[in-house]
Amino acid sequence: MGESHTSTQVLRARTAADSRSAWIAAIAIPLMLLAPALWNGYPLLQWDTGGYLARWYEGYLVPSRSTTFGLYLHFGEDSSFWLNLGINALATLWILQLTLRVFGMSQPLRLLAMSLVLVLTTSLPWLASTLLTDIFAGLSVLALFILAAHGKRTSIPEKCLLFGLIAFAAATHSATLAVLLGLCCIGWIARPFLRGRISVAGLTQGSLTLVAGAAMLLATNYALSGKLAWTPGGYGVAFGRMLQDGIVAQYLRDHCPKQNFKLCPYRDQLPATADQFLWGNSMFNRLGRFQGLNDEMSFIVLHSIAEYPAWQAKAALTATVQQLVQAGTGEGTDGWLGHTYGIVERFLPAQVKPMRAAQQQRRHFDFTAINRIHVPVALASMLLAAILFGHGVLRRRFDDLTLLAGTVTSALLGNAFICAVISGPHDRYGARMAWLATTVVLIAAIRHFTADEASRDRSLPA
Template sequence: MNTQILGARETGSVQVLALTLALLLLLLAPAIWNGYPLLQYDTGGYLARWYEGYLVPSRSTVFGLYLHFGQGSWFWINLGIQALATLWILQLTLRVLGMRTPFFVAAISLVLVATTALPWLASMLLTDIFAGLSILALFLLVMHGERISSAEKWLLFGFTAFAAASHSATLGVLLGLCCAGLMLRPWLGPRIPLSGIARGGFSLVAGAVMLLATNFALSREVAWTPGGAGVAFGRMLQDGIVTQYLRDHCPTMKLKLCPYRNELPATADDFLWGGSVFNTLGRFKGLNDEMTFIALHALVAYPGRQAEAAIAATGQQLLHVATGEGTTGWVPHTYAIIERYLPGQVGAMRAARQQRWQLNFPAINRVHIPVALGSMLALLAILGHACRHRRLDDVTLLAATVSLALFGNAFICGVISGPHDRYGARLTWLATFTVLVAAAKAFATDEDEGYGLRNRNSSTPVL
């Protein structure tokens, strides 16, 4: 009998290991097919932080060090970490929600791979994969600390801190969720433990300390990652607010942009990253103080127009969900950084399918866009159904968390940077995940539930 039990356990372990490996390969299928990790416009800026030793707008030194750590493996270590973190957090969330069987993990993971941006995010050298995963990590850390082990809590704590340090928008969304939890606690009581909010809050503090320490180590400056005001200036420029401010104030003020007020480009991207007057006046180094001044004073000067622009930008950002923005065959700055600091990888980079223009995101988005938009609508339906029946179960809490994260992300990114598909695609897969969880819980048979309960007391390994 003991031999039979050991044999069954060994068989189960082999099956779980094989399934785990298969799912990891599927999560990295875009990079494997490409022949090199996927690159994006911003990748080079992060990678250069180790080599250049100074701070640049919107490029976290923490994420730069993470890329530097894996560059000797041609960044496959980074992709391996991203895929493992994705699968671990997905299975941990499902386990906490009572869906412990390998079947649920595999089925939901396969649907996410086939219909969402998730494998493309996991295969890319960019912070975006951590933005979505950190929402689930914070959800587990705050809401379900009693259902996970101490080791898992520490791992989630460290992961959330790293994600917060990797991008200011991610930190803003996570901070907003913690504040929302604190405000809702009087009504939800023990469903949002005070100890959980404390864990989540301290993880964000740790992330802020991590970023400040890394900035100091690389640049000898105790400073936050610069660029927020400059990016906000770009959004105001795109909305016509900067042009109005210059028109109203140039007659009485001496600003560097006044002589060019009738020549400013129509979009923030053209101003910041095209061959505009921004380059003529010294880019961020030459214009950052003036852009900050105009952005702050324009908030006071035109509050009504700013509010209208913010509402419009948030709504537009919620609809910008296409996969692949900035991941084309032409990312010149990233190419230049790799050629300058990693010349040994230039051949592999140039030979990749991305650099030969073989990525077809329009075809991919024929699936991804309707799935993302449909999932967000279904998320609202889940919350509406829960409110109607006054039900506050785990799925409802997950749906509420993801909905708040999507809205907070749309507000922060839309208002500060302007609507971009990249900002939506990095989080909308969470809506699809939540809808799949709700459907699985609704249609799970008694036998499925029984199997899950038996697994809780079984020593057979699960994903």
Template sequence: MHSRRILNMPNGAPPTGETPISTRSTRVLYTRAAAAPWAWIAAIVIPVLLLAPAIWNGYPLLEYDTGGYLARWYEGYLEPSRSTVYGIYLHLGKDSFFWLNLACQALLTLWILHLTLRVLSLAQPLRLLAIAVILTLATALPWLASMLLTDIFAGLGVLALFILVVHNGKLSTIERVSLFLYTSFAAATHTATFGVLLGLCCAGWVVKPWLGRRLPIAGLIQGCLTLVAGAAMLLAANYALSGRLAWTPGGAGVSFGRMMQDGIVARYLNDHCDKIKLKLCPYRNQLPATADDFLWGNDSVFNKLGRFEGMNGEMEFIATQALAAYPLWQTEAAVEATAEQLVQVGTGEGTTGWIPHTYGIIERYLPEQVKAMRAARQQHWNIKFAAINWIHIPVALTSMLLLAGIALAALWRRRLDDVELLAATVCVALLGNAFICGVISGPHNRYGARMVWIATFVVLIAAARSLANRYGSASRPA
């Protein structure tokens, strides 16, 4: 009908204020042709930016906990807080000196960043590249992508779950299946990540009556099923490597450490050692000041009493009994730990030149890599995070404040668009992460840094949308 009207106009001119279909088609083709080179540039440059720290280092970045994951394939038993799923993932890349693992991490990051922009109708190659550059310079993201550790999957898991639940209908079948498998894998790599994703699914069902069709039931069901699949994946990996159908151990021991750090364990021992005979009673006045010193110190009482094998039962008993004995103190400690964890967001914790356990695991099981590992800049103490954190910490804290502002403004208006719903989701994820990690393990910069970069990402998305609306910039296929 529209084309007939154009043909009937004098000289074939369109009605005033209307654009001929052929002209619009030409513009779309021109826009796609102009975007194509940038799409290739973004696809090549962004993974390189994400892996820049590892490339500069000359070897994948290592962390204090890396060795525990690496050893899972070789040692045949379950280690507290060390996922066998991530251990198998690392083992698959050992012949490439783990560069294959880093490539996967970089490409997965690129994919999920792009997919997030696409479902929000903001996918432009140049925009994606600009956001990636800012995230590379101002957040922990490239350090996470360049490291042999589960942390990169925590923030990406939140974004993947959001896309799968909220924008399920915008995905192709292969994208939906791939995102489902990735989210399941992310959940299986760390119990804290599993907990955050579980909390988001529970929150989704709670707010479903208010958000209606914005949260499709099919999407919520798929989101929950990713956790079922992730749990099955972890149990299967644990059984395959250890012969035990069990969850990754360590929760009680880690919680005990946090309670000890808060002084709760010492109080419990002083109150009950005259009635209950516990291994720790003779050492109740020798407990170290921090959980890290207790669990990982060389001359710790924990080592003398048999570490996790000798102390798991007693630590679980004390943690459970102390929880019931001092509920108000536990509540106050939990609130303080959550608040402290929210602001502990510095990059680089545990990524130093002194990681003897990880070195020992590589020397024992991967001797062919020792030379390359020892030659890396990290092992020569050449990575200095103090200067980096002069940028990263203020950016992270500012991003969280702006993110909360975006979410609260939307709630005040009682209307959430797609970007504001993502902002609210990330706020819940950050709070959940701070609670789980702060209360169970005690506050650490590493736990905050692995998640807070997605706050910066969402703030950049909101800024990009504002600029697009202001200057009339349409989304171009990326």
């Protein structure tokens, strides 16, 4: 009787402690994730933020700027966009908690410890604190993993929320959509070899999220522009990458004597980088930008692939490798953001004063010290995640950890290939996915140490 009473007291004490820990985690983790924005005094802005903000007001489509994400930002304007950052942080908290839960590690203190390590060693808090699509790229990978591989461990409302999050993420950026599509294709191909680890129902649900995301983007494009069309700009961005690799200059040298391209007079004056060509003061502006050069750029992109296949393949492989090792935090937030400032001043005059008062606009951000931690952690984590996946495959142990490591490794490779080949290597593209690898390593570490602890407990005499 006494032992039963003592056991009940211990159980109640543990439940009360877990409840307190859960509340602490629920409050502390969002605050940690938004620490950069809270310190800044205003949501962090980036080069591309202005293009998304303007979608509601300009009423037409522009290259690589999702109207779906533009609407998302518009709904948070009255809160000075703190509503958007709150959603970013809560979505991150939920996905991290759900990931640990499907691994049987749902203790609040473990979630808090893992989140603290991610905040201190990865770009995650900077992604959550910035008005940009990047935070949803990584979250959607974990959400797809949970929906496709662990649907039985989630409730119907959770499935609906996961479905909506993945669809929204796919609609915010074409590269995110492409990565998720690649993961679904790999899942369908690998499913027969995974001994039932992924169900047909889970993969079907995951695949349908991409259909929903595409439909969402088309719907918002139509609602804001009156055009049932995909977001433009794919050929233009790819053209910039080929220009940077020297392919465009060679194509113009080979064909300008025969074909009268608008760029022919400038074939020996092309900028060295895609960013200088597309976003600097180059001949691209004088020739009408995307509207004036889109047909010519798409023609050159398609025909140069056919004419220089070996060169294109080598350039793609080189760019992918370069992208894999570029994962520095802060690209696009650490300089003069003239276009974004101009959009805020033109369409959101009430936001000008708090924006100008923020740390970001009053001083130059320097991420050198931060990246002395973030970059080595990112590279080491990616290598360890790949090793975990390879080790599991070689031992034919297709458990949850191997499956997660494989999903994240595939996402990292797919993201590197898609972003590097289309747009060229950038730290921003690597940083928005690299924290996933750190998450895999932390889950593996938790599993290892908790298994050792359980083994020690079992070895103690009764």
